[in-house]
Amino acid sequence: MLKQPNTKYRSFPKVQLADRTWPDRVITQAPIWMSTDLRDGNQALFEPMTAERKMRLFKKLVDIGIKEIEVAFPSASQTEFDFVRTLIDGGHVPADVTIEVLTQAREHLIRRTMASLYGARRAIVHVYNATARPFREIVFGMSPDQVIAMAVSSVKLVRELAEAHPKTEWVLEYSPEAFTGTELEFARDICDAVVEAWGATPERKVILNLPATVEMATPNVYADQIEWMHRNLSRRDDIVLSVHPHNDRGSAIAAAELALMAGAERVEGCLFGNGERTGNVDLVTLALNLYTQGVDPGLDFSNINDIARTVEDCIRLPIHPRHPYVGDLVFTAFSGSHQDAIKKGLAHQRPDAFWEVPYLPIDPADLGRSYDAIIRVNSQSGKGGIAYLLESAYGLSLPRRLQVEFSSVVQRHADATGAEIMPDELWRMFSEEYLEPATTIRYLEHHLFEHGAAQGMRLMLETNGRRITLMGEGNGPIDAVVHALGGMVRVQSYEERSMGQGSDARAAAFVEIAIDDIPGIRYGAGIHANIVTASVLAIVGALNRILNRIEPEAREAVVAMLEKSVRQVA
Ligand SMILES: CC(=O)SCCNC(=O)CCNC(=O)[C@H](O)C(C)(C)COP(=O)(O)OP(=O)(O)OC[C@H]1O[C@@H](n2cnc3c(N)ncnc32)[C@H](O)[C@@H]1OP(=O)(O)O
Numbered sequence: 001m002l003k004q005p006n007t008k009y010r011s012f013p014k015v016q017l018a019d020r021t022w023p024d025r026v027i028t029q030a031p032i033w034m035s036t037d038l039r040d041g042n043q044a045l046f047e048p049m050t051a052e053r054k055m056r057l058f059k060k061l062v063d064i065g066i067k068e069i070e071v072a073f074p075s076a077s078q079t080e081f082d083f084v085r086t087l088i089d090g091g092h093v094p095a096d097v098t099i100e101v102l103t104q105a106r107e108h109l110i111r112r113t114m115a116s117l118y119g120a121r122r123a124i125v126h127v128y129n130a131t132a133r134p135f136r137e138i139v140f141g142m143s144p145d146q147v148i149a150m151a152v153s154s155v156k157l158v159r160e161l162a163e164a165h166p167k168t169e170w171v172l173e174y175s176p177e178a179f180t181g182t183e184l185e186f187a188r189d190i191c192d193a194v195v196e197a198w199g200a201t202p203e204r205k206v207i208l209n210l211p212a213t214v215e216m217a218t219p220n221v222y223a224d225q226i227e228w229m230h231r232n233l234s235r236r237d238d239i240v241l242s243v244h245p246h247n248d249r250g251s252a253i254a255a256a257e258l259a260l261m262a263g264a265e266r267v268e269g270c271l272f273g274n275g276e277r278t279g280n281v282d283l284v285t286l287a288l289n290l291y292t293q294g295v296d297p298g299l300d301f302s303n304i305n306d307i308a309r310t311v312e313d314c315i316r317l318p319i320h321p322r323h324p325y326v327g328d329l330v331f332t333a334f335s336g337s338h339q340d341a342i343k344k345g346l347a348h349q350r351p352d353a354f355w356e357v358p359y360l361p362i363d364p365a366d367l368g369r370s371y372d373a374i375i376r377v378n379s380q381s382g383k384g385g386i387a388y389l390l391e392s393a394y395g396l397s398l399p400r401r402l403q404v405e406f407s408s409v410v411q412r413h414a415d416a417t418g419a420e421i422m423p424d425e426l427w428r429m430f431s432e433e434y435l436e437p438a439t440t441i442r443y444l445e446h447h448l449f450e451h452g453a454a455q456g457m458r459l460m461l462e463t464n465g466r467r468i469t470l471m472g473e474g475n476g477p478i479d480a481v482v483h484a485l486g487g488m489v490r491v492q493s494y495e496e497r498s499m500g501q502g503s504d505a506r507a508a509a510f511v512e513i514a515i516d517d518i519p520g521i522r523y524g525a526g527i528h529a530n531i532v533t534a535s536v537l538a539i540v541g542a543l544n545r546i547l548n549r550i551e552p553e554a555r556e557a558v559v560a561m562l563e564k565s566v567r568q569v570a
């Protein structure tokens, strides 16, 4: 790269529009949407779509609710021409949908283009010629007046051919190609001449489409250019003002939004931003940006995954996993603090309240996406995401301090493998750590019985291959187990939850225990159809987890103490 890029590149000139009004505007209604997936999108593919794929995408665009669809460049090839004919002759165009086709401003191409449309109920004929100085001088070798004459004569030809076929309702669209690089006065003059040549009226408007054929400046410059045209076109009432942003600088969405604030009424683009080079503006993102501001876009993306798969299949290009609203990862959080906030936000969100879930600008359910894949766990994750996954996949809701304790187990695993941890893996880790820890003391069975005003407990365990039976009593089952264990165990906290519903319901018990003279507090968990059994399992599990972390001599001392309890109580 150059050390001094200003020797090769220069900044885009400012538009003289000191009293611009667009910065204060808010978009309150959806524009007219025009999909050019089958034309601008199609011309940008490695291989243009086959007729079958074009038809499939056309039908998907109709299902989404797009009412103006540019279906072909009919003079480009027989395939393109035939596709338009199939749409018309096969009756595939719904009554509320208008097809559109593109042609250069050249006589033989216009005649061929018009022939593709005869018999249509309504059709938009889109004529373009480039208007920026380098095109005028280098591509066409024409003076400004000759370029205007080229546009005007083409429009007059379209008018003449249209008048010869009055059964079709004809609409003219004109694009000064490379508008963003065109002197504004010249763009206005050529557009005014076209409006005049078509004989436009408020009832028979011309669509004037002002393309950012190549995005050349910051989006505020495009907005200024659009507002300038909006204010300076001589017959604004006879015009539908349209924009066609490309994404060369990565700001096509912003450019389209600011252009709408600046007076545009119509947007041309493609689903998920397919199109020449870096793409046309993405109609899906634009529409859903409106939706998240409470504006009905008039388009339906309630099954966005299905739309995405159709588009990918038709154009043979993948959608990026981080593409707004649709990418596989956009409703996913890996990092701990995001997961925590999403989990709390989802729990807090009421169905009838304004959407307010941190990190999620839209409710994934509105797009037919589920919450299941929102939170994923890797080495950047914290307790919130881990807890969320266990709860959503297995119905197991962990106490907060247990979440903290378990997250360090998960973190060690994630650090070691470097990989994402799926819910079944998480469950396996939880089971190994809490439900089936390595055992010094194995639970065999217990019997709980009434013992006067108290509860009695006979607890059978196995230590060192020997069965031992401990007896205890207390004011409840937990108390009775602690007593049976000889009083060395102190229960710091106890919580129980239910997992599942109806006859499949099970109880989950969580205890936090400490043992006299041994540092550290550990959680234990038990899951069983019977809540008392779940509690006993949780206590024995916690005991084993403590014993697993201490020296063998200390462990033997605890076991010896237990065996002493047998002699004392039995
Ligand atoms: C920004 C856009 O997306 S514009 C749309 C671009 N899409 C396409 O080009 C896809 C379909 N195109 C095609 O199939 C062909 O280009 C055709 C059939 C339109 C024309 O083919 P050809 O006549 O062989 O010309 P070619 O493809 O080389 O285009 C260059 C010629 O078109 C002329 N031209 C380019 N744009 C225009 C225009 N809008 N109006 C009139 N002439 C134009 C050029 O001046 C050049 O003419 P020249 O050969 O006399 O110097």
Ligand SMILES: CC(C)C(=O)C(=O)O
Residues within 6 Å of the ligand: 040, 102, 128, 175, 177, 178, 209, 211, 212, 213, 214, 244, 246
């Ligand atoms: C034909 C025109 C509208 C075009 O695609 C462009 O300028 O990008």
Ligand SMILES: [Mg+2]
Residues within 6 Å of the ligand: 040, 211, 213, 244, 246, 276, 280
């Ligand atoms: Mg384009």
